Amino acid sequence: MAALQTLARRCSTSILKRHFSVSSPVAAQMTVRDALNTAMNEEMKRDESVFLLGEEVAEYDGAYKVSRGLWRKYGDKRVMDTPITEMGFAGIAVGSAMAGLKPICEFMTFNFSMQAIDQVINSAAKTYYMSAGKQTVPIVFRGPNGAAAGVAAQHSQCFAAWYGHCPGLKVVSPYSSEDAKGLLKSAIRDPNPVVCMENELMYGTAFEMSDEAMSEEFLVPIGKAKIEREGTHCTLVSHSKSVGLCLEAAQILEKENIFCEVINLRTIRPMDEETLINSVKKTNHLVTVEGGWPQFGVGAEIVAKVMESDAFDYLDAPVYRVTGADIPMPYAATLERATLPGTQDVVLTVKKSLHIQ
């Protein structure tokens, strides 16, 4: 019986796993990995010019299994394994976009994108401007960004600030499965170069997906933040995995009757200033939370934006940043844990902002 069940599972071509949740009879659950996979599958089905290239994306099903099944379905023409030559294959991807295709260029992690960063910035991001609108570059660069678990300094950097710095580039950073699916689909359809920074530790996390989110036409707009949780006392703004951290901290603080508003940026560039500013005007307190380094980081940019906006007059405390520690990532577990922000960091900083304790 068990063997038959296993066989049935293996024969199934469905990528979706539907579980009925207790609360609603039609809600579905989907991991971030499956959401990204679904996004790529749907967009490749919809548009012949969309293709995926990167290391191990085809026959290996993806280093983190994000592209599982795509090569089997679409073949060598649409899913291409590349040699370990980031600068070369990123440049080739950009060139193919210039000539009218819609490549999804995967970096196994964004750490390796540093080898190709010239192609991302100088060949992709700036070209539409330099050509005064003659030459478009409809490319998506995607892959896991930021810290994983125990992979040490060279494999743990967050590139949100680096890519977010450059005009001509759109930069998205999904948190939930809905974010992942909707943002990646939007990125693929966007005729501009988009960097989509995922998070390896989130790939296996399942989120509820609404019916709308499950549809093939579901898109999350680039440039719009999402208020994950409404609150009145303090605004927490974050992106990627750290959004989860903020939600946890908000739950802890709620027990002490402190109600935080949690904003999921979703897009690093262009950043949704309006949502941020409206929230700060409401709560008068702002704490930014990210996994990346503090200096010149996403939080630093948010602080600057708020200082220069009319939200400044609404602040009852300085804007504070919760970030990764300002050190290369150590390997030892205790040290790694201490390098990344935890709920206690967020809780402490919110309380400081509110002049509590």
Add this chain to the structure above:
Amino acid sequence: MLSCAARLVRAQIQSKPTACWVVAARGYADIVDEATFTTSEYALHKLDEGPSQTVTVTRDDALKYYRQMQTIRRMETAAGNLYKSKVIRGFCHLYSGQEACAVGMEAALTPNDHVITAYRAHGWTYTRGVPPVNILAELTGRKSGVAKGKGGSMHMYGHNFYGGNGIVGAQVPLGAGIALALKYKGSNDVCVALYGDGAANQGQVFETYNIAKLWDLPCIFVCENNGYGMGTAVERASASTEYYTRGDYVPGLRADGMDVLAVREATRFAAEWCRSGKGPMILEVATYRYSGHSMSDPGTSYRPREEIQEMRKTRDPITGLRERLISVNLATAEEMKQIDLDVRAEIDKAVEQAKADPELPVEEMYNDIFVDEPPFKVRGTNPFMYGMSK
């Protein structure tokens, strides 16, 4: 005392190309429709046979090539003068001396083929179809420039022409990517990706050779070897200066880049190779630039003036073609002189317009950040200044 580079160019020319046959002669003093010449030998790498040394050219084509090369020469000279009078700023890399490469290659390609090159791009921008006035106006930064003045010397784009690229070597993988798109779409067209002897040592070039060969991409990698990477002669930069062999498993050939007909024949050969699905090929063209690397380099601190003069006197591509045409009655000296005058007049007029046209209004600097985007605010140089990007 001549540098090894110049020696290389001269060594490849075992014999000066001679006229050996006149076809369809009507009379001793009459102009003919067609003529055949012999080029110098091609060096081959992993190829059993190469392009033909016997090249035939029609009168119409010959005059077209002459006019095109002369146009590039005059345009580049004008650009040099505009730079010296500070109307052109920043970078300006002149193509003077290398005209036979762009014109010869273009002669074997079609407008449906694709081309990408590095920063010494003005000549290519012209052969790809952009009028000289729009090239010069781009150099002077005016809104009638091919990129409205927003790109400058190194960032001019055209139909199936992807610039104009400022980062040495970056255009090579881009070119292979364009070839990938051509193959993906089932097209019969090829992409020509050009780079210099300096860029030939870039790691990304080898990464590109690898993928292009693995995936059989229809890409012709062209090394315009002018003997110098900025101020560094090729022997001081490259452990191997046989650039047509540097692709190892990629077949290659070297042709005389000062002979427009040799370049055309070599390109024809390479294009046929790529179009037939055999994968990439490397074409090295041995050429020479009269000017320095750019306008900020006089070009005489690392090579003797005699070398430059010698090249001008004995190997100039335009003079070479003129002599050939006259020697076999494909054209008369008078009609070629007329072409010279016509080209001069055209370029002079273009220069005047390039000097007179206005720049883009400042508000437009915020445009062309994103395509298909509703207008959005873009920050200016102080917190109270914003532009609208349209």
